Structures are given as structure tokens and as C-alpha cells.
Amino acid sequence: MRIEQLIYLIEIAKCGSISSAAEQLHISQPGISQAVDSLEEEMNTKLFQRSKRFGTQPTEDGKKAIKIAKEILGKLEELKEVSNAESDQLNGTLSFSVIPSVCMGVLPKTLDVYKNKFPLVKIELSVQGSFQIESDVLDGKSEIGIISIGSCDQNNLKNSDKLSFEKLHDFKTFACVGQRSPLSRNDSLSPEEILNYPIVISNSDFKMYHKITGLLRKYGEPNILLTTGNTEASKRIIAEGVGIGFYTDLELKNDPYVLTGKILPLPISGEEMRAQFGWIKLKNQYLSTISREFIKVLKSTIFVDF
Incomplete structure (x- = not known):
């Protein structure tokens, strides 16, 4: 068993493909395949399942081997750092x-x-x-x-x-409206008020989507105008007063839309929106x-x- 074989295991699992792993590691595909075959023979077990549909996926034994390989390589990294402890030039x-x-x-x-x-x-x-x-x-x-x-x-x-x-x-979530919106005069927004307007929200891959829709559905069905993973696009729509958006104070700090008054963050009243x-x-x-x-x-x- 060689160190490079452990590196190959981890990279194949990461890429889901032997060819992609070989490309990332700048070695030949036959070379990495042979190394894995040799390791499987040495360990007397199958480490990967190969199929056209799902690519190269680790078996249960493969998952255990990859976990241990990561631990071994981590310890090797520790050893390297002992010798480089005085160096401030990380590479x-x-x-x-x-x-x-x-x-x-x-x-x-x-x-x-x-x-x-x-x-x-x-x-x-x-x-x-x-x-x-x-x-x-x-x-x-x-x-x-x-x-x-x-x-x-x-x-x-x-x-x-x-x-x-x-x-x-910690951070807090705000309902954001455009300066042209009739809601711009409000000091805060209740969930009931939000339900009367279309909302622009991140897609379901993001926790914000589930947090906001879960909150609003306690009061009614939200009017979702748009879901997107493009934050810049959604802010432009909100700035035009078309819908209400939801952002944290973390992402609104120093935001140019907020600094210029094009978007106004309003607290959501009656609900604790902290995370x-x-x-x-x-x-x-x-x-x-x-x-x-x-x-x-x-x-x-x-x-x-x-």
C-alpha cells in the first residue's frame, strides 16, 4: 500500500470518475486504474462500483477505506507542518x-x-x-x-x-422593499402584510427559502413571484418595487442598494427571525x-x- 494510492481513492470519490480524477492529479487513466486495482487486490475487497449511469462510486468498504485514508493523509500533513512550523509562507x-x-x-x-x-x-x-x-x-x-x-x-x-x-x-433576517414600493413608508412588516404582495426569494437549495415560506404559510399562502439563486438579479427586481425580498443583516451591511436608499430593510414584526x-x-x-x-x-x- 502506497500513499499515492490513498490520494487516488480520495480523488476518485471526490470526482465520481476515474478519468476526471486522473485529469485532476495529472496522471494517466490506466495508471490510476491499475493502482486502484492493485489496492483492491491487496485488501481483498471491492472499493468502487463502476457504471455508465452513476459513474464511479465507492462501495461500503470503499467508504470506510476513504475515511481512513483521509485520516492518514491528515496525520502526514501534521508531520509536514512540524518541519515547516517556522515558515510563514504557506503553499x-x-x-x-x-x-x-x-x-x-x-x-x-x-x-x-x-x-x-x-x-x-x-x-x-x-x-x-x-x-x-x-x-x-x-x-x-x-x-x-x-x-x-x-x-x-x-x-x-x-x-x-x-x-x-x-x-x-448571529444575524437577523429583514424584509426588503424598494424605495418606490408603497411599503417603503413602513417601520416594519408583519407576515400578514407580506402575504398581500409578491415575494422574490432564493430557490429551494437555500435555507432562506424554507425559513421564509415556512413562516408565511402559518398565516396563508405566499405569492412567490420569482425564485432564483442570483442575488444580484433579485435585488434589482426588489429595487424596482416589484416585490419583497429577504436578506440578512450580514449581506445587507455595506450593500450599495441599501447605502443609496434603493432598497429599504424592514424588521418582520411578531416573529423572531434570528439565525x-x-x-x-x-x-x-x-x-x-x-x-x-x-x-x-x-x-x-x-x-x-x-
Whole structure:
């Protein structure tokens, strides 16, 4: 058993394809296939199931082997860091997924500080809803993810048995209207008032969709004008006064639509619309120095902004 075979296992599971894994690792497809076949023979078990319909997926034994392989490679990373403890020039790839509210709010400043501090690190960023981010971390596509959950506890973390969550900050959700909207004169909006107008909301991949529709359906059926994962497009529609949107104070801070008065955030009266965002990783997985340093920078920039 060789270290590169463990790397191949993880990359194949991540890509769902031997050819894609070979491309990512810059090796030949026959080479990676032969290495996996050799490992399966050595372990006397099948690690992957291959099919045209579903690609290359790990078997139950394969999943166990991949989990252990990640732990072994994590320990090797620890050993490397012992020898590089005095070096401040990190070199590698930071791979993470993030919800749009963080991407638009604190992330630009965080990335600016991080890149100035660690210019050699390559950054791979994926902007997704919280549900997809959990899947990305579970599948190894992202080492860490930044998501939102409910305000009181971690029960809203879908895979809390496999993922650890650390809160970074609390936030509040606002109903947002355009300056041309007749609601712009209000100090707040009740759910009953919101039901009288069309709403523009993120699609069902995002927790905001389920949170808002779940709230409104306690009072009636919401009039959904549009669902989209494009935050910029939805804000333009809201700014025109066409519908009501929903955003957190995290993503509205320093937002140009809010700063220019084109969009007005209003509290939702009679309902506690608080939640929290934080970062997740696989439980019991060693976190690379690259990711640990990113979390440190993220925390420092959040506390400056809030």
C-alpha cells in the first residue's frame, strides 16, 4: 500500500470518475486504474462500483477505506507542518464552500487580508446554499464550508453526526422593499402584510427559502413571484418595487442598494427571525494549516465589521 494510492481513492470519490480524477492529479487513466486495482487486490475487497449511469462510486468498504485514508493523509500533513512550523509562507490550495450572504458580506475583506498574508495559496471557492455545502464537505469536495443554521441550536445541521459546526456570528433576517414600493413608508412588516404582495426569494437549495415560506404559510399562502439563486438579479427586481425580498443583516451591511436608499430593510414584526452562521468540517478530520489560518482571518474580519 502506497500513499499515492490513498490520494487516488480520495480523488476518485471526490470526482465520481476515474478519468476526471486522473485529469485532476495529472496522471494517466490506466495508471490510476491499475493502482486502484492493485489496492483492491491487496485488501481483498471491492472499493468502487463502476457504471455508465452513476459513474464511479465507492462501495461500503470503499467508504470506510476513504475515511481512513483521509485520516492518514491528515496525520502526514501534521508531520509536514512540524518541519515547516517556522515558515510563514504557506503553499497549497484552500478549498471551501460558502453561502451567498457571507460571500457578499465579509468574504471580500477576508480574502484580501488572507491573500496578502499568504500570497502563495491558491483559492478554490464555491458559492452554494447551505444544504449543498454540507454535501460538498461530506463528499470531500470542500475541506470547510460556511453555512447558516437556526438560532437556538444545531438541530438544523442535517448531518450533525458527521459534521462539526462552530458559530461565527448571529444575524437577523429583514424584509426588503424598494424605495418606490408603497411599503417603503413602513417601520416594519408583519407576515400578514407580506402575504398581500409578491415575494422574490432564493430557490429551494437555500435555507432562506424554507425559513421564509415556512413562516408565511402559518398565516396563508405566499405569492412567490420569482425564485432564483442570483442575488444580484433579485435585488434589482426588489429595487424596482416589484416585490419583497429577504436578506440578512450580514449581506445587507455595506450593500450599495441599501447605502443609496434603493432598497429599504424592514424588521418582520411578531416573529423572531434570528439565525447564526458558522463553519463546518468533517468530525475527527485534521484541518490543514491553510484552512486553519483562513478561519483565523475570517474570525478577525468578522469581529471588525460587527
